Amino acid sequence: MGSSSCTFTANLRIHLSPLPQWPPYALSISQSAVAKPVARSLRLKRISRIGVNYKKFEFKARSSMAEIATEKGKGKVQVFDSEEDLAVSLAKYTADLSDKFVKERGAFTVVLSGGSLVKSLRKLVESPYMDSVEWSKWHVFWVDERVVPKDHEDSNYKLAYDCFLSKVPIPPGNVYAINDALSAEGAADDYETCLKHLVKLSIIDLSQATGFPKFDLMLIGMGPDGHVASLFPGHPLIHANKQWVAFIEDSPKPPPKRITFTFPVINSSANIALVVAGAGKADAVNVALGNSQSSDSLPVQMVSPKGELKWFLDKGAASKL
Numbered sequence: 001m002g003s004s005s006c007t008f009t010a011n012l013r014i015h016l017s018p019l020p021q022w023p024p025y026a027l028s029i030s031q032s033a034v035a036k037p038v039a040r041s042l043r044l045k046r047i048s049r050i051g052v053n054y055k056k057f058e059f060k061a062r063s064s065m066a067e068i069a070t071e072k073g074k075g076k077v078q079v080f081d082s083e084e085d086l087a088v089s090l091a092k093y094t095a096d097l098s099d100k101f102v103k104e105r106g107a108f109t110v111v112l113s114g115g116s117l118v119k120s121l122r123k124l125v126e127s128p129y130m131d132s133v134e135w136s137k138w139h140v141f142w143v144d145e146r147v148v149p150k151d152h153e154d155s156n157y158k159l160a161y162d163c164f165l166s167k168v169p170i171p172p173g174n175v176y177a178i179n180d181a182l183s184a185e186g187a188a189d190d191y192e193t194c195l196k197h198l199v200k201l202s203i204i205d206l207s208q209a210t211g212f213p214k215f216d217l218m219l220i221g222m223g224p225d226g227h228v229a230s231l232f233p234g235h236p237l238i239h240a241n242k243q244w245v246a247f248i249e250d251s252p253k254p255p256p257k258r259i260t261f262t263f264p265v266i267n268s269s270a271n272i273a274l275v276v277a278g279a280g281k282a283d284a285v286n287v288a289l290g291n292s293q294s295s296d297s298l299p300v301q302m303v304s305p306k307g308e309l310k311w312f313l314d315k316g317a318a319s320k321l
């Protein structure tokens with residue numbers, strides 16, 4: 001079984017009610033997925049082909065990756081030769097943070113996006129991470145979720161379950177899916193109550209600086225329009241500053257009903273990885289990181305955590321920088 005549905009009563013008692021018999025398979029470690037060794041060949045001196053403005057940026061060559069120094073507050077930007085190289089690096093980055101937080105606080109709180117991000121996590125279910133990561137200490141959340149049944153093709157939970165969660169031994173009770181029996185508003189309230197309960201249990205840290213929950217790591221994707229989570233350009237929800245979890249019923253990207261973490265929660269994170277691949281996202285990346293003259297401000301530009309921000313880009317996504 002893939003997760004617990006968190007439903008909370010008024011006195012905050014947690015009910016980890018098992019899901020109905022879906023998906024029809026149990027959590028298992030796929031031995032076949034463990035077999036591939038990660039053997040990276042060093043492909044240096046290919047940086048010049050990325051076509052970035054040398055006057056503005058400073059580069060460091062490291063294997064098949066170029067590092068770009070950006071203005072303060074925009075985070076550390078890494079550009080990989082390919083999405084495959086990006087995925088290898090993302091796995092190591094995530095596993096290293098898992099080690100650090102498990103040692104420091106005995107738990108690792110990880111927030112996932114839906115969409116293409118999940119595919120980029122595929123190297124985590126291969127050797128050496130399959131065996132070295134302390135999966136039992138992971139607590140998994142979603143930065144946004146579509147309000148559809150968990151077995152629906154649009155469900156971010158289903159996507160993560162099929163591609164990632166079903167392949168690693170994270171205790172099902174540590175996977176916090178939305179209650180899909182509720183309305184969008186009800187599901188957002190329920191998820192926020194769930195987070196508050198987990199803060200009380202010290203499973204999730206609380207940011208002393210902001211009073212919002214402080215997740216150890218958020219793995220955030222970005223749409224071609226510069227949206228992150230379910231926070232879309234021009235939508236009033238991008239300014240929500242009271243709630244932890246908000247609902248939206250008019251998402252410009254289908255499906256319309258969703259819940260989403262708000263920016264104060266996103267920006268209270270200890271670490272954020274912004275993972276963007278493909279030339280279709282190059283314009284939005286350029287607005288966020290380059291010298292684009294665009295006066296539009298995109299939601300991705302509002303990602304500015306108290307902790308560390310790291311961009312993982314492939315060459316396509318960085319092609320307009």
Ligand SMILES: O=C1O[C@H](COP(=O)(O)O)[C@@H](O)[C@H](O)[C@H]1O
Pocket residue numbers: 112113114115116117144145146156220221222223224227228229230253
């Ligand atoms: O609708 C959504 O879109 C974004 C971006 O998805 P991508 O496939 O273009 O990477 C995703 O991060 C978000 O979680 C999802 O609900």
